[in-house]
Amino acid sequence: MIEVEHLTKTYVGRAAVNDISFAVGRGEIVGLLGPNGAGKSTTMRILSGYMPATFGRVRIAGFDIFSQSLAARRRIGYMPENVPLYTEMRVREYLRFRAALHGLSGRTLRQRVGVAMERCGLVEVRRKIIGTLSKGYRQRVGLADALVHDPALLILDEPTNGLDPNQIRQVRGLIRDLKVEHTILISTHILSEVEQLCDRVIILHQGRIRAEGSPAELASKLRTAGLVRVQVRGVAGIADKLLQLEGVRKVSQTASQDGWLTLELRTESGADVREQVFRTAAGQGWTLRELARQTATLEDVFAELTHADAA
Numbered sequence: 591m592i593e594v595e596h597l598t599k600t601y602v603g604r605a606a607v608n609d610i611s612f613a614v615g616r617g618e619i620v621g622l623l624g625p626n627g628a629g630k631s632t633t634m635r636i637l638s639g640y641m642p643a644t645f646g647r648v649r650i651a652g653f654d655i656f657s658q659s660l661a662a663r664r665r666i667g668y669m670p671e672n673v674p675l676y677t678e679m680r681v682r683e684y685l686r687f688r689a690a691l692h693g694l695s696g697r698t699l700r701q702r703v704g705v706a707m708e709r710c711g712l713v714e715v716r717r718k719i720i721g722t723l724s725k726g727y728r729q730r731v732g733l734a735d736a737l738v739h740d741p742a743l744l745i746l747d748e749p750t751n752g753l754d755p756n757q758i759r760q761v762r763g764l765i766r767d768l769k770v771e772h773t774i775l776i777s778t779h780i781l782s783e784v785e786q787l788c789d790r791v792i793i794l795h796q797g798r799i800r801a802e803g804s805p806a807e808l809a810s811k812l813r814t815a816g817l818v819r820v821q822v823r824g825v826a827g828i829a830d831k832l833l834q835l836e837g838v839r840k841v842s843q844t845a846s847q848d849g850w851l852t853l854e855l856r857t858e859s860g861a862d863v864r865e866q867v868f869r870t871a872a873g874q875g876w877t878l879r880e881l882a883r884q885t886a887t888l889e890d891v892f893a894e895l896t897h898a899d900a901a
């Protein structure tokens with residue numbers, strides 16, 4: 591449904607998106623995850639045909655977004671980061687206006703607007719002025735807007751941004767329902783959102799793809815790279831000693847309490863350093879009270895990939 595090859599976008603000489611390639615299959619729901627400034631919105635704007643790329647190629651349902659823009663855009667429902675609604679219009683009036691822009695008319699138009707309002711829970715507020723609606727309802731209008739021409743693909747840029755917890759749950763529920771009939775690309779910087787909604791995650795950082803896979807796959811990738819937690823009572827220089835062990839890449843002290851130090855060891859793939867740690871502790875006369883291999887979460891993966899000081 592989406593094919594992206596070597597996509598690059600530079601703003602005044604700086605690359606916001608730097609040579610990214612990925613594909614999204616029909617029926618998938620894929621999360622574009624990344625911290626602020628990672629390039630998520632830039633990618634989505636290009637994919638939706640709202641902005642040209644500097645370099646690279648994007649195809650939507652087989653149509654080139656640049657040279658076959660009309661055919662491609664007909665298949666896309668795009669909800670931008672800041673939903674640009676006409677706040678003085680009424681909900682139904684606005685959606686009819688948007689549907690007409692997509693070339694719908696007559697009965698089809700009324701029917702599509704009706705379906706979109708129903709799906710997004712807007713029927714009761716259809717006569718309200720958009721500007722008087724709560725943020726959660728406005729997001730729903732944005733979603734209905736993206737849906738109104740019945741596109742096969744939805745591109746949603748941080749659809750739950752700025753909502754309260756109840757509204758977030760509602761909008762997520764709505765997206766989950768939409769998944770049945772649509773391919774969805776959703777951007778977020780909220781990890782739990784990705785874990786709850788997405789089949790696959792693409793982690794973007796500084797305009798590049800850092801990792802890709804199902805939430806579970808990404809977590810297990812890091813697990814093989816390894817993280818060992820050690821709690822030890824001893825003298826100074828423990829971290830340095832542990833860092834000298836074979837297979838240990840990095841040691842960070844995470845806490846210290848009543849003379850007990852908690853340290854985290856990042857290890858090479860496949861290395862299990864627990865035995866070595868135990869022997870070192872015994873040899874040095876340190877008292878060891880915890881020695882455990884950690885199971886990584888998607889949060890660890892994200893931290894490892896997007897924090898400059900990690901690993």
Ligand SMILES: Nc1ncnc2c1ncn2[C@@H]1O[C@H](COP(=O)(O)OP(=O)(O)OP(=O)(O)O)[C@@H](O)[C@H]1O
Pocket residue numbers: 601602605606624625626627628629630631632633671779
């Ligand atoms: N119109 C623009 N002109 C110049 N630089 C821009 C423009 N839009 C975005 N950028 C820069 O491009 C980079 C990527 O921005 P982008 O908005 O795509 O990130 P994002 O992942 O959506 O971030 P956020 O989570 O904050 O929405 C940032 O460094 C940003 O400052």
Ligand SMILES: [Mg+2]
Pocket residue numbers: 630631632671
């Ligand atoms: Mg953004």
